[in-house]
Amino acid sequence: EADIYQTPRYLVIGTGKKITLECSQTMGHDKMYWYQQDPGMELHLIHYSYGVNSTEKGDLSSESTVSRIRTEHFPLTLESARPSHTSQYLCASSAVSNTEAFFGQGTRLTVV
């Protein structure tokens, strides 16, 4: 099983709240990704990182922000949650030398 962890697994939160979704990996991977998975199961890349202090926006515009201060940690923050942010968020990581991406179990976010 991959050593990449996401917390919380489930989160129900009110509109306007600030939230941070955590993602940590113990594999020393430089590349990390955040995907938003909609109810139809399609995966949209919202953020990615090549390493410490490197972050890029993905193909799907997102109001979330990310940071990469440590190699193992890639948190995603929503400053003011809205119902439209309700979705499943998947974190993944991969090594530069190995193209396989390992995925966390996901965080299912519901904004009410």
Next chain:
Amino acid sequence: AQTVTQSQPEMSVQEAETVTLSCTYDTSESDYYLFWYKQPPSRQMILVIRQEAYKQQNATENRFSVNFQKAAKSFSLKISDSQLGDAAMYFCACLSQGGSEKLVFGKGTKLTVNP
């Protein structure tokens, strides 16, 4: 920009039979990798099979094999001797080397295995 297209939202197969899932892709990079990932219900996404674009030989992993047609930008997955545990969402993905190196996924195909 990379794009990955899976034209089959759902597929079904009888247990022990063979099924093929389709995928086409587009990338401007000459060096890239293609993947099939599996996401079982309520479980983690895992890698099924990987193909390096520079390799002409089709990748094979036990009951899973691909048909990689580089000129046509086609990358289909064949599952032989289907098992109940193969039921899942299957995603085709492309990772281009050079440039942005983003891992981009198709919309997925839901595979049902009938006993």
